[in-house]
Amino acid sequence: MSPAITHIQKQLWSLLFPENGGGGGGATIKSRKIATSIAITLFGLYFAYEKISKPPKQLRHIPQGGFFKYLYNFMTMRPYDEIVEKITGPLGAKTDHGLYIVFDVYGWTVHVTRPEAAKKLLLKADLFPKIDMNVKRRNTLFGKFAMGPNIIFLIGKHWKDQRSVLNPAFRRSMPVHLFGDLTQKLFFELDKQLDTSVEFHEIMVRWTLDAIGIAGFNFDFNSVAEPTNEWVTRYERIMSANTDPLFMLFPSFETKWLFLFPKRRQAHQELDIFLEKMEEIISKKRKVLANDTTIAEKKTSEKDLLTLMLEASQEGNGKLTDEELQSNLCAFFLAGHDTTANALSYAVYNLATNPKVQQKAREEANRVLGDKPVDVLPTMDQLQEMPYIYRVIKETMRRNVTATGVIAREAQEDTELAGVYIPKGTRVTVDIMEIHRNNKVWKDPEIFNPERFAPGGEAEKVAKMGMSFLPFSNGQRQCIGMNFSLAEQRVFLPMFLRKYEVSLPEDSIHKDKPVVTGVGILTPVDFKINLKKLY
Structure with a gap:
């Protein structure tokens, strides 16, 4: 003994x-x-x-955050910007290299806060491949929903094979007209609430859910008109349970001790029903495509993502199984739903708190779409004619990040980042917020200034430092929902600006800055706005 x-x-x-x-x-x-x-x-x-x-001995040369202090703030879902301000920010600022280490959902992980180190980490995919998260989390709620055989979480040859089939489908999924139709539908609901402050983030969550359901696999959640219907409620319960910090940090509670958590068991049952519905839709879609030759003749923009994936599978080198199709649709939800709802909410917040920017963006929308008092659905070509609104979107994503970091990578050999020794097996991630708000990278990073992204502006200059703007990550593993999300934002904002003037209520908790919550994905809390109808 x-x-x-x-x-x-x-x-x-x-x-x-x-x-x-x-x-x-x-x-x-x-x-x-x-x-x-x-x-x-x-x-x-x-x-x-x-x-x-305590971190592994071979990593103790890197500034480290206190185990219990960081864990407590994470578990209590303290606003992430406060964690950055009080805990991790000072760690990253201690040195020129900007690396620090904390115990997070990946264990002891090195965090990158400088553009040059981020560039090496994200571009050298063979040296720093994504970690395999499926091993410990396969049977968790999040694992069952998002971590199957899909283009986000796969690694190695399986990922490369799937990417060659799916990338064309994701790039071609650009239903601009659908976004315009859904925006008009949303206006009908907003007009009912003009006498009171509108809970805008909640509405954006509903709008983006309808967009991704119809565009993803032609399933209408009808969330805008019926926010409490069966499928909306089920999906919201699943997503809420997925962000529980206890089960994110300690997956074994779920994989080994699920019987101790009745609410968690119920969430699993809800997910099973949701996934069964997706299986049913996939099966029906296969049969329809096999028997209806007219579908192939439709415009690409009129096809949902599931149709495009099935067509790409038939045209490509490998046929996707129903499990792979379902998993990639779930990945599409993960990459493009809450993140886009949050980005649009932050964009409207920035417009509300910067009246001159709002007016300039509105003038651009009216110049391109006309100033007649009617709704106008922009075309793809017209979106390209509104560069200032695109700058507003980019500056919002810089200043108000929706995803705080990227899935961790694992060093395959002894190497270095920013001159710091990184031993083989070390897990490393990029802290997007700390790069976007780093005053060693951006001038006055807390100030909202769309002109940073003007031709020849600050964004072009800081890009020479490395990867200084990462709302969708970068490299081979860049977010698959990027083009889809940007199209949603570029359609919605000009239509919204032509229809309404927006401001914050006098008693808004967001007067000084957005108050946020969330683990990984940052969501504004109790975000209400006042609307003045312009026509």
Whole structure:
């Protein structure tokens, strides 16, 4: 038996049976067994504490965040910008290289906060491939929903094979007319609420859910008109459960001890129903495509993503299974739903708090779409004629990040980042917020200034430093929902600006800055706006 366990055992005997002098002959065999079991348990806990609460020895040359301090703030879902301001920001600012290490959902992980290091990490995919998250999380709620055989989480040859089939489908999914139709539908609902402050983020979540459901696999959640219907409610429960920090940090609670968490079991049941519905839709779509030759003749812009994936599968080198199709549709939700709803909410916040920017953007929309008091649905060509609104979108995504980082990479050999030794097996991620708000990269990063992205502006200059603008990551593993999300934003904002003038209520909690919550994806809290109808 280990000397450490024997020592703990003797101490326990002294506490439990003081009359026996710390384990003398009077102690019973039963009591000795109890003390031994407790000693082994305590030693195991101590060993786990020593192993988990301190970073690996080979990484202790990098500034580290306190284990319990960071963990507490993460578990209590403290606003991420406050965590950056008070904990991780000072760590990254300590050195010129800007690296720091904290214990997060990947374990002890090195965080990158400088553009040059981010560039190396994201472009050298062979040296820093994505970690395989499926091993520990396959049977978690998040794992079942998002971490199957899809283009986000696959690695190695399977990912490369799937990318060659799916990338064309994702790039071609650009239903601009659909976004315009849904925006008109949203206006009908907004007009009912002009006498009161509008909970705008909630409405954006509903609007983007309808957009991704119809564009993804021709399923109308009808969330804008019926926000409490069965499928909307089910989806919201699943997504809410997916962001529970307890199960994100400790997946074994879910994979081994699920019976202890009845609410979590219920969320799994809801997910099973949702996935069964997707299986049904995929099966029907296959049959329709096999029997209806007119579908192939439709414009690409009129086809949902599932149709495009099936067509790409037939045209490409490999046929996608139903499991792969379903998994990639779930990945599409993950990449393009909440993130876009949040980005649009932040864009409207920035317009509301910067009236001159709002007016300039409105004038551009009216110049391109006309100033008649009617809704006008922009075409793809017209979107290209509104560069200032596009700058508003980009500056919003710089200043108000929706995703705080990228899925961790793992060093395949001993290497370096920004001159710092990174041993083989180290997990590394990019902290997007800290790059976007780094005053060593951007001038006055807290100020909202769309002109940063004008031709010859600051954005072009800082791009020479490396990867300084990463709302969708970069490199081979760039977000698959990027073009789709940008098209949604570029259609919605000019239509919205022509229809309404927007401001914050006097009692808004967001007067000074957006108040946010979330783990990984940042969501504005209680975001209400006032609308003045212009026609």
